[in-house]
Amino acid sequence: MATESESLGACPECGASVPRGAVLVEYEREGARVAYAECPDCVEPVRPR
Numbered sequence: 001m002a003t004e005s006e007s008l009g010a011c012p013e014c015g016a017s018v019p020r021g022a023v024l025v026e027y028e029r030e031g032a033r034v035a036y037a038e039c040p041d042c043v044e045p046v047r048p049r
């Protein structure tokens with residue numbers, strides 16, 4: 001059985017999948033979830049989508 005690790009989304013810079021564990025800050029703004037996480041490839045904060 002495969003275990004899927006939860007992902008926040010793809011890095012807008014390089015397209016890498018950003019794991020949920022890399023999240024730096026997450027909040028709700030105007031009803032939408034906004035999350036910033038450190039991309040494993042860019043090694044800098046990005047907003048996954």
Ligand SMILES: [Zn+2]
Nearest residue numbers: 011014039042
């Ligand atoms: Zn990236």
